[in-house]
Amino acid sequence: MPTIKDIARLAGVSVTTVSRALNGYSDVSEATRQKIKKIAEELNYTPNSIARGLVMKKTNTVGLVVSEIIKPGVYHPFFLEVLSGIKAALHRSGYDIILFTVDPESQGKTSYERLCKERKVDGTIVQGLKLSDPYIEQIKSTDIPTVLIDIPILTERVGYVSSDNVKGAFDAVNYLVQLGHRKIGLINGHKDAAVSIERLEGYRKALEHYGIPYDERYVAYGDYTQQSGAEAFKKLLREVPQITAVFCASDLMAVGALKAAGEMGKKVPDEISIVGFDDIELSTLITPNLTTIRQEKYRIGYKAAELLLSIIRGEKPRHAVIPHRLVVRQSTRLYLQDTRRAGHCTDAAVQQNPGERSNESAS
Amino acid sequence: MPTIKDIARLAGVSVTTVSRALNGYSDVSEATRQKIKKIAEELNYTPNSIARGLVMKKTNTVGLVVSEIIKPGVYHPFFLEVLSGIKAALHRSGYDIILFTVDPESQGKTSYERLCKERKVDGTIVQGLKLSDPYIEQIKSTDIPTVLIDIPILTERVGYVSSDNVKGAFDAVNYLVQLGHRKIGLINGHKDAAVSIERLEGYRKALEHYGIPYDERYVAYGDYTQQSGAEAFKKLLREVPQITAVFCASDLMAVGALKAAGEMGKKVPDEISIVGFDDIELSTLITPNLTTIRQEKYRIGYKAAELLLSIIRGEKPRHAVIPHRLVVRQSTRLYLQDTRRAGHCTDAAVQQNPGERSNESAS
DNA sequence: ATCACTTCCCAAAACGTTTTGGATCCAATT
DNA sequence: AATTGGATCCAAAACGTTTTGGGAAGTGAT
Numbered sequence: 056m057p058t059i060k061d062i063a064r065l066a067g068v069s070v071t072t073v074s075r076a077l078n079g080y081s082d083v084s085e086a087t088r089q090k091i092k093k094i095a096e097e098l099n100y101t102p103n104s105i106a107r108g109l110v111m112k113k114t115n116t117v118g119l120v121v122s123e124i125i126k127p128g129v130y131h132p133f134f135l136e137v138l139s140g141i142k143a144a145l146h147r148s149g150y151d152i153i154l155f156t157v158d159p160e161s162q163g164k165t166s167y168e169r170l171c172k173e174r175k176v177d178g179t180i181v182q183g184l185k186l187s188d189p190y191i192e193q194i195k196s197t198d199i200p201t202v203l204i205d206i207p208i209l210t211e212r213v214g215y216v217s218s219d220n221v222k223g224a225f226d227a228v229n230y231l232v233q234l235g236h237r238k239i240g241l242i243n244g245h246k247d248a249a250v251s252i253e254r255l256e257g258y259r260k261a262l263e264h265y266g267i268p269y270d271e272r273y274v275a276y277g278d279y280t281q282q283s284g285a286e287a288f289k290k291l292l293r294e295v296p297q298i299t300a301v302f303c304a305s306d307l308m309a310v311g312a313l314k315a316a317g318e319m320g321k322k323v324p325d326e327i328s329i330v331g332f333d334d335i336e337l338s339t340l341i342t343p344n345l346t347t348i349r350q351e352k353y354r355i356g357y358k359a360a361e362l363l364l365s366i367i368r369g370e371k372p373r374h375a376v377i378p379h380r381l382v383v384r385q386s387t388r389l390y391l392q393d394t395r396r397a398g399h400c401t402d403a404a405v406q407q408n409p410g411e412r413s414n415e416s417a418s
Numbered sequence: 419m420p421t422i423k424d425i426a427r428l429a430g431v432s433v434t435t436v437s438r439a440l441n442g443y444s445d446v447s448e449a450t451r452q453k454i455k456k457i458a459e460e461l462n463y464t465p466n467s468i469a470r471g472l473v474m475k476k477t478n479t480v481g482l483v484v485s486e487i488i489k490p491g492v493y494h495p496f497f498l499e500v501l502s503g504i505k506a507a508l509h510r511s512g513y514d515i516i517l518f519t520v521d522p523e524s525q526g527k528t529s530y531e532r533l534c535k536e537r538k539v540d541g542t543i544v545q546g547l548k549l550s551d552p553y554i555e556q557i558k559s560t561d562i563p564t565v566l567i568d569i570p571i572l573t574e575r576v577g578y579v580s581s582d583n584v585k586g587a588f589d590a591v592n593y594l595v596q597l598g599h600r601k602i603g604l605i606n607g608h609k610d611a612a613v614s615i616e617r618l619e620g621y622r623k624a625l626e627h628y629g630i631p632y633d634e635r636y637v638a639y640g641d642y643t644q645q646s647g648a649e650a651f652k653k654l655l656r657e658v659p660q661i662t663a664v665f666c667a668s669d670l671m672a673v674g675a676l677k678a679a680g681e682m683g684k685k686v687p688d689e690i691s692i693v694g695f696d697d698i699e700l701s702t703l704i705t706p707n708l709t710t711i712r713q714e715k716y717r718i719g720y721k722a723a724e725l726l727l728s729i730i731r732g733e734k735p736r737h738a739v740i741p742h743r744l745v746v747r748q749s750t751r752l753y754l755q756d757t758r759r760a761g762h763c764t765d766a767a768v769q770q771n772p773g774e775r776s777n778e779s780a781s
Numbered sequence: 782a783t784c785a786c787t788t789c790c791c792a793a794a795a796c797g798t799t800t801t802g803g804a805t806c807c808a809a810t811t
Numbered sequence: 812a813a814t815t816g817g818a819t820c821c822a823a824a825a826c827g828t829t830t831t832g833g834g835a836a837g838t839g840a841t
Contacts, residue, residue, distance in 0.1 A: 056535065058827055069791045074829060084789060101535045105477065106827035108468045110796045116516070125505055127716050130498045130699065139488045142519050151537065152517040153479070156505050172419065172464045174514065281703070310703060336493065340644070340673060342705055353490050421797055432821045437799060447819060469797035473826045 057098040065094050077102070108175065117145060117363060118176040120155040120190075122183040129280065132307070132335040133352060134182070137204065140356025141180060148364055150177070159188060167193040178363045180204065187247040200366040202359045206249045207374070214372030216359045218379045220250050223348045224257025224302065225264075226381050227330045230346075231300045232265050235390035236328060239267075240301035241274040242287040242308050248279075254304045254332065273298065277308045284311025292319060299327060299390050306331035306338045306347055313341060313386065324388040334382055343385035351377050420461040428457050440465070471538065480508060480726060481539040483518040483553075485546040492643060495670070495698040496715060497545070500567065503719025504543060511727055513540070522551060530556040541726045543567065550610040563729040565722045569612045570737070577735030579722045581742045583613050586711045587620025587665065588627075589744050590693045593709075594663045595628050598753035599691060602630075603664035604637040605650040605671050611642075617667045617695065636661065640671045647674025655682065662690060662753050669694035669701045672708055676749065687751040697745055706748035714740050 059077075063070045068087060076083045076091040083091075094100075108114040119141065124134045145152060155170055167190045171179055178200035184190055186206070194201055195208055203215040231239050241258045244251040259269050275290045277283030284303060288311065291298060303309035309331030316323050323329055323343060331338060334349035358375045366372050422440075426433045431450060439446045439454040446454075457463075471477040482504065487497045508515060518533055530553045534542055541563035547553055549569070557564055558571055566578040594602050604621045607614040622632050638653050640646030647666060651674065654661060666672035672694030679686050686692055686706060694701060697712035721738045729735050 060827075070828080071791055071793095071830085072789085075790090078829085082789060087789085099531075101532050103472075103538065103827050104536050105468055105471045105538050106796090107829075108796095109466075109472055109798090109827080110829050112796075114468065119517075125498065125502045127499075127502055127506075130495070130502070132493070132495075135488065135493045135498060136490075139490060139493070142488055142517070143490075146519065154482075154505070154515040154517055156509065168462075169464050173467050175466065175468050314703070337700060337703065340677070340700065340704060423797075433798080434800085434821055434823095435819085438820090441799085445819060450819085466797050469826090470799075471826095472797080472828090473799050475826075 056103075057100045058103070059100075061098060062091060062094050062100060065098075066091050112175075114175050114177055115150050116153050116174070116176045117150055117360075118155050118171055118174065118179040119152050120157055120170070120179060120181045120184075122157050122159075122185070122188060124183045125156050126158070131183070131279070132337065133333060133350075136352035137182065137356035137359070140353040140358070141360045142356075143353075144357045144360030144364075150360075150364070155179075157190065162189045168197060168199065171197075171199045178202070178367045180359050180363055181206070185245065185247045186249055200363060202363040202366065202372075204355060204359055209372060209374055212366060212372060214362050214366060214374060216355055216362060216375040216377060217250070218350045218355070219376050220253035221257040221260065223332065223350075223379045224254040224304075225261045226257075226379070227302045227332065227348050228258050228261035229264070230381055230383075231302065231328060231330060231387065232261065232267070234300075234328065234387060236300040237267055237390075238295070238298045238300070239273065240291045240295065240298040242284055242291070242301055242303040242312060243274055243276050244279045244304045244308070246276060251276075251304060258302060270295075277304075277311070279305045279307060281307045281311035281314070284308025285315035286311075288312035288315040289319070292321070300387070301327065301329055303329065303331050306333040306335045306345060309345055309347070309386075310337060310341055313343075313345070324386050328387040328390070330387055339384070346384045346387040347382050349380050349382045351379070419466075420463045421466070422463075424461060425454060425457050425463060428461075429454050475538075477538050477540055478513050479516050479537070479539045480513055480723075481518050481534055481537065481542040482515050483520055483533070483542060483544045483547075485520050485522075485548070485551060487546045488519050489521070494546070494642070495700065496696060496713075499715035500545065500719035500722070503716040503721075504723045505719075506716075507720045507723030507727070513723075513727070518542075520553065525552045531560060531562065534562045541565070541730045543722050543726055544569070548608065548610045549612055563726060565726040565729065565735075567718060567722055572735060572737055575729060575735060577725050577729060577737060579718055579725060579738040579740060580613070581713045581718070582739050583616035584620040584623065586695065586713075586742045587617040587667075588624045589620075589742075590665045590695065590711050591621050591624035592627070593744055593746075594665065594691060594693065594750065595624065595630070597663075597691065597750060599663040600630055600753075601658070601661045601663070602636065603654045603658065603661040605647055605654070605664055605666040605675060606637055606639050607642045607667045607671070609639065614639075614667060621665060633658075640667075640674070642668045642670060644670045644674035644677070647671025648678035649674075651675035651678040652682070655684070663750070664690065664692055666692065666694050669696040669698045669708060669710055672710065672749075673700060673704055676704060676706075676708070687749050691750040691753070693750055702747070709747045709750040710745055712743050712745045714742070 059070050059073045063073045072083055073091055076088045077095065121134065123129060124131045153174060153176060180202050182204040184206060194213060195210060198212050201213040205217045206215055208215060228239060243255055262269050272295050275287035277287045284307060291301060301312060303312055309329055312329055313323055316327060321327050331345045331347035334347045338345035338347050355377050358377060362375055422433050422436045426436045435446055436454055439451045440458065486492060487494045516537060516539060543565050545567040547569060557576060558573060561575050564576040568580045569578055571578060591602060606618055625632050635658050638650035640650045647670060654664060664675060666675055672692055675692055676686055679690060684690050694708045694710035697710045701708035701710050718740050721740060725738055
């Protein structure tokens with residue numbers, strides 16, 4: 056592999072000059088610059104970013120730590136789209152991604168700092184951690200530029216991006232109430248995920264807003280998987296069979312609920328309305344199509360990368376919130392108090408327009 | 419950040435000794451080794467893998483190049499599972515992944531060699547390229563250890579792993595024929611994907627095996643997306659409405675076909691049988707559940723990583739084939755010649771057992 | 782002729798490791 | 812007493828860049 060030295064020898068100049076010529080410094084004549092470039096071209100010279108990284112203390116690399124998302128059995132559809140946004144933003148700036156996966160076990164063995172400093176990444180984007188993960192505490196006091204997705208930590212060097220989960224959950228429940236529902240269940244994610252806490256808060260706020268008392272028997276917990284959604288749904292229906300609607304903290308769990316409803320002979324949306332959260336591709340592929348709160352996953356990723364780059368440049372970290380919106384599809388319908396009519400009358404405005412009519416809800 | 423030099427100074431030894439102590443060489447006394455380790459611990463020393471990489475000419479990093487998989491709109495569910503397997507295998511050996519995404523445009527700008535040599539990866543796993551991509555030719559003559567997924571290239575330094583696509587397609591069509599179908603359509607992927615060619619071959623072989631003439635009007639092409647599957651299905655039904663079954667080269671396209679069938683009022687499986695390829699999670703979430711050829715995606719990834727590591731170690735590249743299997747679910751059923759009975763009689767053995775009864779088909 | 786500027790170039794240090802090729806000391810063997 | 816051999820250590824080179832702090836030559840003004 057040719058190095059800068061080879062070029063220098065061939066061109067009859069010093070390595071300094073080659074370096075400066077190739078990097079566009081002005082203190083090298085146009086003639087020699089051309090000569091050097093030509094030779095570099097002929098040798099098919101490729102700069103060694105490792106050597107460069109060593110002296111510059113900058114690798115143009117960001118770490119992406121994901122927890123439990125990439126493991127057999129749990130393939131969170133969310134991840135790919137976010138990754139896609141991250142890639143796009145980083146690529147423009149010449150950064151590459153190095154992928155760290157961490158399970159709770161490996162978090163015990165290798166500290167967050169060590170993970171990052173060993174590979175000398177310039178910064179890190181973190182996704183999928185639970186609040187109970189050891190890294191959370193470590194990140195609170197790190198000096199490594201860090202951007203978290205969906206975890207609210209803001210320090211001198213770490214920022215985060217998320218949807219407005221409180222508002223999102225509020226919007227979902229609000230919509231159900233407006234449809235006439237009063238007995239609304241919640242299938243939430245694990246209690247130690249930041250988003251779960253926020254979505255619960257939004258759920259409670261919406262109930263409170265309409266003077267509907269909060270009853271904890273109405274909330275069940277899953278772990279964001281489809282199976283857990285199905286189980287939670289069954290539990291809910293067993294314990295509070297009077298519910299007419301349920302809001303699920305993720306589409307995957309909503310799909311599970313949908314399946315469970317099918318097995319139990321409960322018709323959706325005629326007998327029970329379901330709204331999800333995320334708007335993954337799957338939600339338009341199942342029957343009925345899922346009414347949900349759409350998160351702009353690509354934008355979340357893109358923004359996370361932009362924010363990280365700004366922190367690396369020395370700017371102050373901040374919290375970026377990406378707008379969500381309610382997407383009305385087929386899994387929700389009007390609930391009428393009058394039991395004789397319930398389940399038979401549809402609201403044309405809502406039901407007949409299953410398209411992406413949505414309420415933009417920036418925050 | 420503390421370096422090996424700091425440790426050397428504090429311990430009163432040379433950097434050589436520190437390096438050798440930390441790396442477990444035998445020519446350092448247990449006493450000094452312990453002292454050095456203790457100091458390293460106290461300083462919270464982290465070895466600089468960049469510096470190490472520079473002198474050792476080895477980065478313990480492999481590149482993962484993916485084409486068009488990670489981009490807005492096309493989130494191939496396949497990718498995550500394969501990635502998961504790759505991660506698992508590499509992690510055990512202390513390798514990290516660096517993610518390269520390449521579109522046809524960037525392939526023009528940066529050669530495959532340059533991409534890899536610039537970041538000094540020890541090897542590369544390549545997924546999602548089409549045969550028409552510029553990198554294909556470059557990979558055929560590269561000396562960079564490379565493993566391709568689903569692309570048959572075998573040289574001194576590059577190997578590949580795939581399912582037996584010919585056999586897989588054969589098995590799918592064979593199953594349909596055994597169910598009594600004779601007029602079987604094919605929804606294939608783009609012609610310049612290696613797997614498409616192989617699956618077409620399997621389709622033809624199966625027909626030939628049963629003496630069913632091949633008719634190219636029975637094959638339509640999509641691009642592995644759901645939408646294209648739906649369109650291809652409509653085209654097929656328009657041009658050869660007599661078909662009673664169709665084999666799709668991917669589950670995503672099969673789902674599209676399923677949707678299109680629904681829109682056109684064609685009942686699946688009563689009026690038409692559909693079998694897919696891949697067995698993505700989605701195929702158990704839609705109604706009816708999809709009969710499909712299951713690919714062991716995690717294993718494919720795992721094997722690809724193992725193979726790559728062996729090539730890096732200097733072993734000879736090879737072609738690893740990962741067994742697939744037919745998974746019978748609900749989208750296929752018996753076809754009876756007698757039109758009076760067609761669509762009304764179900765074969766209990768096939769229909770009533772939608773579980774994962776499958777024919778292991780190693781090759 | 783001198784001075785002050787430019788313009789163009791370079792030697793050497795630095796980045797943090799690993800590796801090479803001994804050197805030193807001490808004990809055991811001849 | 813001299814030699815061998817093992818155990819323990821180290822100075823220096825090497826990896827391929829960038830950066831620092833100049834130096835030499837040329838030009839124009841004084």
